[in-house]
Amino acid sequence: MRIIAVVNQKGGCGKTTTAVNLGDCLALHHRRVLLVDLDPQSNATQAMGIQDKDSQKTMYDVFCDRASLKDIIVPQYENYSIAASSIMVSAVEQQLAGQEGRETYLASALESVRDEFDYVIIDCPPSIGLLTFNALRCAQEAIIPIEMSSFSIQGLGRLLATLELMKEKCNHDIQFRALATIFDRRTKFSWELFDEIKRHFGDQVYNTKMHVCVRLKEAAREGRPICRFDTSSVGFFDYDQLSKEVLAQEGRVAEKAAASDEQVSLGPIKTKRGVRFTLLAPEAETVRLVGDFNEWNSDQIELKKDKKTGAWTKTILLPEGKYQYRYIIDGQWIHDPNNARTEYCPFGGLNSVLEL
Known part of the structure; x- marks a missing residue:
């Protein structure tokens, strides 16, 4: 498009x-x-x-x-x-x-x-x-x-x-x-x-x-x-x-x-292989994905960095449903800046929302 x-x-x-x-x-x-x-x-x-x-x-x-x-x-x-x-x-x-x-x-x-x-x-x-x-x-x-x-x-x-x-x-x-x-x-x-x-x-x-x-x-x-x-x-x-x-x-x-696919595909995108999560963080050392789909386990899903673009990407399989998630950048929890849908977290801040 x-x-x-x-x-x-x-x-x-x-x-x-x-x-x-x-x-x-x-x-x-x-x-x-x-x-x-x-x-x-x-x-x-x-x-x-x-x-x-x-x-x-x-x-x-x-x-x-x-x-x-x-x-x-x-x-x-x-x-x-x-x-x-x-x-x-x-x-x-x-x-x-x-x-x-x-x-x-x-x-x-x-x-x-x-x-x-x-x-x-x-x-x-x-x-x-x-x-x-x-x-x-x-x-x-x-x-x-x-x-x-x-x-x-x-x-x-x-x-x-x-x-x-x-x-x-x-x-x-x-x-x-x-x-x-x-x-x-x-x-x-x-x-x-x-x-x-x-x-x-x-x-x-x-x-x-x-x-x-x-x-x-x-x-x-x-x-x-x-x-x-x-x-x-x-x-x-x-x-x-x-x-x-x-x-x-x-x-x-x-x-x-x-x-330059990173310009048009930041955020969660549904693909044939699953949902691709992409975050631009060129200065980050580590980026992890957490959400209710993995019981907010901060050690399970680590994104891979493209050194040329500075974009971090991970594709995971998710069934249809509504999910909340965040990224952890070098230990700091943040919501997805490329996803406008958010809900307030009872522990503070915002969770990003994905609906499939």
Whole structure:
């Protein structure tokens, strides 16, 4: 499953338009696509024809453990589904304040649908906060829409610094590319700014440009992606071309994922051989796994370290059921930082929860 975050802390750059229409074009190319709306303004939700007055559970319920991701997914078109947002999503950061593992809630939720979708497109809010961090924490790639205005490149420093911080602190290297949006081919200014973006980002710029197109706005107002509204428009042509660029990268992304599997498989993952537990702890001397499945015996299950990646891994056979577990890193008991599901331990702290 390929996870792409569409992110820019600046509003009005075509972020939501890109998320909605890129996802639909990928669906038209026979990929199973899930659009995750993390923006409390819920513009992507509305652009998919779902109104605020509609009674449904949203990403707020997922983050607050009121529903699973599968419970809220709405199949809207063939191969194209959405996990909707609402104004209540703006309260997520406050609701999760102080909770351990809050940065990986979305990653944990997406594991439950890994086999059901080929692509997950995440529409991020126009800010660098907990919601955006959740999106970046689980994404392998990021698309940064940049409108052709004098303020477009200003302020990107914080976003790029966040991506670099995730690489250094979390060993999570996100491949990002810039996308020129609201491009007016008639103006010299647009061409000059596009050249400046290419100088700034080098080869990390999509060849496709998103031209000014009023039909994109009209499609959003009607609650339909451009593919379902006007296939003769330049907006449809642009996003179809962008989807072909994204599809052309599938082989390289798969190779990178195979070579760097630790980026997308931290935490407990169900495999054919059992449940694989993976924890990133490059400085640790020993890592052990304990849980109610082995009566919390700290001497039984020791993880093996990959010296190249710093990831510790162990696969064990577990029957179906609900389990609580922790890791012991050099004698210190901790819950799994890559598993958002936790329960309070009667002896103090948190236990991670796994349900098979």
